[in-house]
Amino acid sequence: MAIRTPKEYLESLKDGRTIYVQGQKYHDVTGHPLLRLALERCLVDYVMAQEPRYKDLLIERDDNGEPYHFTLKPPTSAADLLRRRDIEQTAARTLGGKASGSKHTGPDGLHALTATSRLMDKEIGTSYSERVELLRKELKRIDAAIALGMTDVKGDRSLRPSKQKQHKDFYVRVVDKSNDGIVVDGALAHISHGTFANYIIVLPCRAMTEEDEDYAVSFAVSPGEKGIKLIHPRGDYFEEGNYFDFPHSARLGYSDCIVVFDNVFIPRERVFLCGEWQFAGPTAYMFANFHRQDADAYKVALLETMVGAALLMAEYNGLEKDNIIQEKLSWLVFYAETAETLGRAAAQNPVTDPVSGYIYPDSIMSNCAKFYYADNYHQALKLIQDITGGIAVTIPSAKDYLNPEIHQILEKYLAGKDGIPTEHRIRAIKLVSDLSGTYEQVATIHAEGSLGAQRLAIHRVADLNKYRAAAKRVAGIQDGTEHPLYSQLIKWPQPLKDIIK
Amino acid sequence: MAIRTPKEYLESLKDGRTIYVQGQKYHDVTGHPLLRLALERCLVDYVMAQEPRYKDLLIERDDNGEPYHFTLKPPTSAADLLRRRDIEQTAARTLGGKASGSKHTGPDGLHALTATSRLMDKEIGTSYSERVELLRKELKRIDAAIALGMTDVKGDRSLRPSKQKQHKDFYVRVVDKSNDGIVVDGALAHISHGTFANYIIVLPCRAMTEEDEDYAVSFAVSPGEKGIKLIHPRGDYFEEGNYFDFPHSARLGYSDCIVVFDNVFIPRERVFLCGEWQFAGPTAYMFANFHRQDADAYKVALLETMVGAALLMAEYNGLEKDNIIQEKLSWLVFYAETAETLGRAAAQNPVTDPVSGYIYPDSIMSNCAKFYYADNYHQALKLIQDITGGIAVTIPSAKDYLNPEIHQILEKYLAGKDGIPTEHRIRAIKLVSDLSGTYEQVATIHAEGSLGAQRLAIHRVADLNKYRAAAKRVAGIQDGTEHPLYSQLIKWPQPLKDIIK
Amino acid sequence: MAIRTPKEYLESLKDGRTIYVQGQKYHDVTGHPLLRLALERCLVDYVMAQEPRYKDLLIERDDNGEPYHFTLKPPTSAADLLRRRDIEQTAARTLGGKASGSKHTGPDGLHALTATSRLMDKEIGTSYSERVELLRKELKRIDAAIALGMTDVKGDRSLRPSKQKQHKDFYVRVVDKSNDGIVVDGALAHISHGTFANYIIVLPCRAMTEEDEDYAVSFAVSPGEKGIKLIHPRGDYFEEGNYFDFPHSARLGYSDCIVVFDNVFIPRERVFLCGEWQFAGPTAYMFANFHRQDADAYKVALLETMVGAALLMAEYNGLEKDNIIQEKLSWLVFYAETAETLGRAAAQNPVTDPVSGYIYPDSIMSNCAKFYYADNYHQALKLIQDITGGIAVTIPSAKDYLNPEIHQILEKYLAGKDGIPTEHRIRAIKLVSDLSGTYEQVATIHAEGSLGAQRLAIHRVADLNKYRAAAKRVAGIQDGTEHPLYSQLIKWPQPLKDIIK
Amino acid sequence: MAIRTPKEYLESLKDGRTIYVQGQKYHDVTGHPLLRLALERCLVDYVMAQEPRYKDLLIERDDNGEPYHFTLKPPTSAADLLRRRDIEQTAARTLGGKASGSKHTGPDGLHALTATSRLMDKEIGTSYSERVELLRKELKRIDAAIALGMTDVKGDRSLRPSKQKQHKDFYVRVVDKSNDGIVVDGALAHISHGTFANYIIVLPCRAMTEEDEDYAVSFAVSPGEKGIKLIHPRGDYFEEGNYFDFPHSARLGYSDCIVVFDNVFIPRERVFLCGEWQFAGPTAYMFANFHRQDADAYKVALLETMVGAALLMAEYNGLEKDNIIQEKLSWLVFYAETAETLGRAAAQNPVTDPVSGYIYPDSIMSNCAKFYYADNYHQALKLIQDITGGIAVTIPSAKDYLNPEIHQILEKYLAGKDGIPTEHRIRAIKLVSDLSGTYEQVATIHAEGSLGAQRLAIHRVADLNKYRAAAKRVAGIQDGTEHPLYSQLIKWPQPLKDIIK
Numbered sequence A, B, C, D: 001m002a003i004r005t006p007k008e009y010l011e012s013l014k015d016g017r018t019i020y021v022q023g024q025k026y027h028d029v030t031g032h033p034l035l036r037l038a039l040e041r042c043l044v045d046y047v048m049a050q051e052p053r054y055k056d057l058l059i060e061r062d063d064n065g066e067p068y069h070f071t072l073k074p075p076t077s078a079a080d081l082l083r084r085r086d087i088e089q090t091a092a093r094t095l096g097g098k099a100s101g102s103k104h105t106g107p108d109g110l111h112a113l114t115a116t117s118r119l120m121d122k123e124i125g126t127s128y129s130e131r132v133e134l135l136r137k138e139l140k141r142i143d144a145a146i147a148l149g150m151t152d153v154k155g156d157r158s159l160r161p162s163k164q165k166q167h168k169d170f171y172v173r174v175v176d177k178s179n180d181g182i183v184v185d186g187a188l189a190h191i192s193h194g195t196f197a198n199y200i201i202v203l204p205c206r207a208m209t210e211e212d213e214d215y216a217v218s219f220a221v222s223p224g225e226k227g228i229k230l231i232h233p234r235g236d237y238f239e240e241g242n243y244f245d246f247p248h249s250a251r252l253g254y255s256d257c258i259v260v261f262d263n264v265f266i267p268r269e270r271v272f273l274c275g276e277w278q279f280a281g282p283t284a285y286m287f288a289n290f291h292r293q294d295a296d297a298y299k300v301a302l303l304e305t306m307v308g309a310a311l312l313m314a315e316y317n318g319l320e321k322d323n324i325i326q327e328k329l330s331w332l333v334f335y336a337e338t339a340e341t342l343g344r345a346a347a348q349n350p351v352t353d354p355v356s357g358y359i360y361p362d363s364i365m366s367n368c369a370k371f372y373y374a375d376n377y378h379q380a381l382k383l384i385q386d387i388t389g390g391i392a393v394t395i396p397s398a399k400d401y402l403n404p405e406i407h408q409i410l411e412k413y414l415a416g417k418d419g420i421p422t423e424h425r426i427r428a429i430k431l432v433s434d435l436s437g438t439y440e441q442v443a444t445i446h447a448e449g450s451l452g453a454q455r456l457a458i459h460r461v462a463d464l465n466k467y468r469a470a471a472k473r474v475a476g477i478q479d480g481t482e483h484p485l486y487s488q489l490i491k492w493p494q495p496l497k498d499i500i501k
Helices: A006-012 A033-049 A052-058 A078-094 A105-124 A128-142 A210-215 A277-316 A323-348 A363-388 A398-402 A404-413 A422-435 A438-446 A451-461 A464-475 B006-012 B033-049 B052-058 B078-094 B105-124 B128-141 B210-215 B277-316 B323-348 B363-388 B398-402 B404-413 B422-435 B438-446 B451-461 B464-475 C006-012 C033-049 C052-058 C078-094 C105-124 C128-141 C210-215 C277-316 C323-348 C363-388 C398-402 C404-413 C422-435 C438-446 C451-461 C464-475 D006-012 D033-049 D052-058 D078-094 D105-124 D128-141 D210-215 D277-316 D323-348 D363-375 D377-388 D398-402 D404-413 D422-435 D438-446 D451-461 D464-475
Strands: A018-021 A024-026 A059-061 A067-069 A146-149 A173-177 A181-192 A199-202 A217-221 A228-231 A256-267 A271-274 B018-021 B024-026 B059-061 B067-069 B146-149 B173-177 B181-192 B199-202 B217-221 B228-231 B256-267 B271-274 C018-021 C024-026 C059-061 C067-069 C146-149 C173-177 C181-192 C199-202 C217-221 C228-231 C256-267 C271-274 D018-021 D024-026 D059-061 D067-069 D146-149 D173-177 D181-192 D199-202 D217-221 D228-231 D256-267 D271-274
Touching: A006 A033, A018 A033, A033 A052, A033 A078, A052 A059, A052 A078, A078 A277, A078 A323, A105 A128, A105 A146, A105 A199, A105 A271, A105 A277, A128 A199, A128 A271, A146 A181, A173 A210, A181 A199, A181 A217, A181 A271, A181 D404, A210 A277, A217 A256, A228 D404, A256 D404, A271 A277, A277 A323, A277 A363, A277 A422, A277 A438, A277 A451, A277 B464, A323 A363, A323 B323, A323 B363, A323 B451, A323 B464, A323 C323, A363 A422, A363 A438, A363 A451, A363 B323, A363 D377, A363 D438, A398 A404, A404 A422, A404 D181, A404 D228, A404 D256, A422 B464, A422 D438, A438 D377, A438 D422, A451 B323, A464 B277, A464 B323, A464 B422, B006 B033, B018 B033, B033 B052, B033 B078, B052 B059, B052 B078, B078 B277, B078 B323, B105 B128, B105 B146, B105 B199, B105 B271, B105 B277, B128 B199, B128 B271, B146 B181, B173 B210, B181 B199, B181 B217, B181 B271, B181 C404, B210 B277, B217 B256, B228 C404, B256 C404, B271 B277, B277 B323, B277 B363, B277 B422, B277 B438, B277 B451, B323 B363, B323 D323, B363 B422, B363 B438, B363 B451, B363 C363, B363 C438, B398 B404, B404 B422, B404 C181, B404 C228, B404 C256, B422 C438, B438 C363, B438 C422, C006 C033, C018 C033, C033 C052, C033 C078, C052 C059, C052 C078, C078 C277, C078 C323, C105 C128, C105 C146, C105 C199, C105 C271, C105 C277, C128 C199, C128 C271, C146 C181, C173 C210, C181 C199, C181 C217, C181 C271, C210 C277, C217 C256, C271 C277, C277 C323, C277 C363, C277 C422, C277 C438, C277 C451, C277 D464, C323 C363, C323 D323, C323 D363, C323 D451, C323 D464, C363 C422, C363 C438, C363 C451, C363 D323, C398 C404, C404 C422, C422 D464, C451 D323, C464 D277, C464 D323, C464 D422, D006 D033, D018 D033, D033 D052, D033 D078, D052 D059, D052 D078, D078 D277, D078 D323, D105 D128, D105 D146, D105 D199, D105 D271, D105 D277, D128 D199, D128 D271, D146 D181, D173 D210, D181 D199, D181 D217, D181 D271, D210 D277, D217 D256, D271 D277, D277 D323, D277 D363, D277 D377, D277 D422, D277 D438, D277 D451, D323 D363, D323 D377, D363 D377, D363 D438, D363 D451, D377 D422, D377 D438, D398 D404, D404 D422
Parallel strands: A018 A228, A146 A199, B018 B228, B146 B199, C018 C228, C146 C199, D018 D228, D146 D199
Antiparallel strands: A018 A024, A059 A067, A173 A181, A181 A256, A199 A217, A217 A271, A228 A256, B018 B024, B059 B067, B173 B181, B181 B256, B199 B217, B217 B271, B228 B256, C018 C024, C059 C067, C173 C181, C181 C256, C199 C217, C217 C271, C228 C256, D018 D024, D059 D067, D173 D181, D181 D256, D199 D217, D217 D271, D228 D256
């Protein structure tokens, strides 16, 4: 058991995995510029773990003194959850507002399995907990990069898994079973960092009915396993290392591949759900409890960057005292601080699962955080673009700026407020332009649960009777229902004569 | 020193104070139905204090064992701030979503003076702290109902106090001084509960310049003092006790009077600021730190009532399964829970004033809470009305419903979903109608600081350099500025060859 | 045939009709202050018709030279539709932003029946057209005040008329038929001006299925007919004639009564639909085509008043040069002008029904108008209240202002910008307060079709294939579909070499 | 005089003009893929002009029978303005939602100069009209591609042109004058199609004061003139001709170059304003009157494409019947139809300039159109992305899709609703992804005037007194002001006894 160096981590990926990107097949995760770009988001965790400054933050020790990455540890307190948040934000700030890849989403799945396996063992007498702890041990041992596979490709969204028409593999399913293990088919989309993981933990993405029992399956597998193909998205960016023109997306790394399972064998000890369809939903929800915390944490680093870009543009354009601009900037600051406060509150007010005893961030609060920032993201973009001006899309390239024939011209004419170097203004403009692209918009809405998923979640977790009780009390509706927050209040209004008696 | 009964409290108001309401002069605070309605919001604190169930929540004991109301105690921990919040919410839930009146805003002013007087004593050698403690002692002694006077009538909003044109009294000011005390002139608007208070604590409403030094004044005074007139708003409501038609506003009690000072003498020991214009701003801001907590707390009880009304209407109309309705309900639940989370987080993460040592709720978080719920309130109303239907304004009156000639007809035709008593549906409709009135809209935007005030506050308290640092890091702007959150991060991106070395 | 005087109109209502308001029964439409208030909205049409200045606008002449109100005439051109709009707006401006009552909604129903009866006669061989023309003749003859009855009380909104559970009368239905006529039962809600009408034209409110055929019924009837009860809403307002405190709602007149039909006999010649369920939907939709034009027209007068109130408040508070305030004012002006432009465009671009030959406003445009102003109304209110300040709900009453003991004090302290009389500022504040009440909010959302109704309408009338064709062209999707706007375009992009050949 | 072929047009650009793109200098407008891409937007006008189907639409004939492009003709009626709109929309639909380049913005400038020169000649006795007509003659003669240069680079946005600090060339200015002509310096940003124009018409971008008189300058010049440099933006797109992955932006053509004037001589007859600073504002505003019409016209073609993409995605995902999705789609349809209606109304209701007699689209309506679609654009994007799903950014590339090793896998797993070819779904996803990029967002907000510019414009052109009059009437404020719409209304309310007398 050990903390691996970046080099050791890279070595561990040389297992001949099958990767497609831009129409070419690769077996080397550094084979294409897009892969290299995406890879960095996993690498950063290993680089940080070597840094003395992050030792206390990132490294935990086992009972026998062996070091391992903190995110593999089952959280037991608000402090643990806040530390998770701190780790995530530090990495995201390092990456200019993107989540790092090898130590977050995957461990969220491990935590979900830990909780759900305890529940299953208790309720239906399985012994999945042991398998989960075996997996944890293995993940610690190899200091694994872990991805999470949950989002089935889904086909017709109005039909359940077993009711799909063209074929039955729109959701990952068990096609064969034996004493040794199971065989699975299917494909998962948007699997962040799957290409660069040592393990992918696969969970069901929704509650299942009995008819869907073949789809109630969970397992862990190496992306290098026979029968697995990793198909990479195109990405928007091509010029490796051009941080001047693409200050954000040149670090971005579209890492969200399609993972195809073609008759993949999973040994028995790596299977954590297999037909127990009643537990598909709970597993998915418990994962969400952890995973939303990631979102709530790293997104703040992105919002800080966006709001900062707007602040700089206002200043560089000489408009920082303009009231209308100030109003927009205030909204942006509220936006970022509200997102931070909500996410932090979820960690600060943990919930203990009554059955498994597992602790996780308050799911109402974390859903509020996710919904809030996603629902308002496009408004933020609009304000930032409004402040910046049309130059965000008509700015010349770095190559123009560096061309000696026109460098002085651009220095002269792209200047803003006196005292601000023109280069700084150009860089801030490039940042706004780059932050406005498709990726972050769509990822903010859909990653870690879409707006619709948040809505379903809040309906499930919120105490709606609290609201009903509040309204009934005022409206004078007496229907026999009670709620602790409202039923113990004193009667009101009371006649004045009673009050002053 | 003692906790007064409601009757004792009412007795204490019989000091001949001069009240105008609906064009008539009264000296009795129960003289007019509107006064009685407003009075209840102060009375409730005294009623609750007599309840055994609230003893632990509301009552604190002095070193000598004397009981006093907890809100007079300087908070020293997050637990104290959360208890303040709990008190405020319990009262507001009792009152159907309105703040109670005698123990919140006034004590906020006392806390502000406690902190600012310490600051002034330290920085300019005054001895205001002693006076503040004397006042606290007196307030405890009489178990006072305390109002806060801050919002000057202002005249031309584009001009500072001393630059006003028609006259110089648009902001409260010192018109005479002597060894014994000061004489003040002016008028304050929107003074909640002033009519029913034993003391009004007056604070400056803004930062002042040297030219405005006559306006840098703070003091405490009884509303019964010679030269004070209390002019009451009209209110929307007239039918005392008709809780069927006006389930919310019949409990509402417009209590926000105009307080006129006509050459009112304030003895020296009740003066807490007098010409020290540099401290006008800090006093106002420190008050806001506490006062916004009230808003963040009690408003949630109103939002619970509103959201509950929408939930009931959806169900009573048979539309609780309709997806579009569900989406709107989800938004409303997010709205209420987000407001609750933000407000609670502010209390949970207190700030210690470095100079006075005073503790108060995090002002970024509490501003986020206030801005969030105020900025989105009209959207909430719209959704609730959308769900309810036009019947919110075309519903017959209680008297129609109770008229035996048409009672059965209304029972038959105003029914909604089978199984829901028609009366329940009517009551829920009445609640929506009543919640949609002018008062709560305007109060939600303007009370405890307008949207504009929130914007100024967030600009003052937020760490804008954090945002700038985030953007500069990504944009590659190096201008010598640093920020602890960003300057300690590892360099990124690093060349792959460096990483794997 | 003649244009009646107001007095003649009032005489015509003395038919012993049964009215309930505030729990009392009346047979006199002027019997209660609320009735008098509501009555004015019908009266105004008769007052205006006596005015020489409106003769050309309001009065049309029959072939035989008899004068009648223009709104009874079937429109035949854009000019006719614009004249309808002009009439509506002039009356609404007269009434401070409210629709007048006797000549708009009712005639919209007449137009719908004119078109649909032609369609039915043609398609299924009925002779309803004759009956409709008989009705028109009668309405002209008596210069009738005409109401429209469409909104059934509905019960459980998730169930069709015939599937309701508690009873079968949640939608108006035929309970008996004979050669002489039909007998109907049921109740209609929100029937504007029903109490003051000479005729109510009843239409189905939705498309019906065969099972609902008893509910596919349309007829005209006098509200004084045996078996009809008119139950009035409570309203917010009580002080008759207090235009100072209630400048808008004292003119408002909640006129939207519940009309109950208890075994009401309708003679054969006044029945226009009876069981032909396929034509229930078309009748309802055709009515909407005309009725939305009313909404689009009169609402602009309300918006003008609201935006004007905000402009005055900004000026009276001395903030008319403040950039943030200006931005809000601009939004409000855009809001009002956009609503006006959309509504006017619908009239300017009329549609001719291919079957009946009837002309009506463009229904896409008129739906856009209605949806736009309703969807944004609460945002407008928010901005207006934000500009005005908390004083909107803490302003004293007229009686206080006129009390000589405090008149000078209020003159002094409620002053705003120098040069503006305090009374003007108070009046503007009162206007904002009064405009913010429940009624206009709910009416703006729900009257003339809810937001949901607009959404259904736009889905029905918009040319969705135009959009699909646009997207397919760009995306390169060739699926054999065509659209005239897109299929005739030249191919693009074309290779440069082809272009320059 | 003649209509040129595309080839002739291309020949006309071979004048050795100096173009920079991606750090390289070119003299050939087809020298770089980015240039070719941008060039197409001008080429299309020449291609269309050769098409018989567009002859009636595009080609006008002079008195002597010579054909010329209609957009050069001074409009004299609503029909002319609607024809302008039709031309613009047809081209934009051809180009997938982008404006064509050679015949719109430039002619808008010509129209502005036509109107303003008449005004100047009349008011200050100049003879600019003759020069303008000479220019028109020349533009017709060569069937010119015409660009418009207005947006100065501006420097510190809080300072006027003459007050800028680093240098005095942030706005284009006259640096020398002689009898023969003038010499100008400066730089313009965002000059659409400047690189591909035969003439750039330069106008001042704002009202000027006397101190800024050197900046009050207007002229026409060829981009090939000595001293002019054209610096191109980078653009997002690199793969020429990849319409599968980039169905929209591969046709997009960032054409908005920076035009640098380095001591450029302008002969006297091409100068249309030179120091008459009072006319700088009117020229800019008159240009905006025409130019906003372009925006209002072509943007609709983009919105059609966007809304269509959302409709297709809903259907292809099997969600077209889902209520929540339907609600979003309805909003999108309202959005596009409202934009269309507003823009069309502006053309349909033309204004005649009282001094010059020139006709132009209603500027209130056209501002409403521009503001409306720009203010709501990000909301539209959000809904479209919400409907589409995360696949918008995780979709593999065309090369992957065409790779035989994984083609069948992608066919299988990227399928949506049964019956929809997977390729169609992928193409629709690619379209959404491509439409969500930075360019259209920023261009929608800023091109043809920013949101702030719209706000200033509506304040200038709207009849604010109409609003004030409406509010004063209701509020009862009598201050001697009058407005024709309100002062002629009958008095209201009138006492009932007066009405029925």
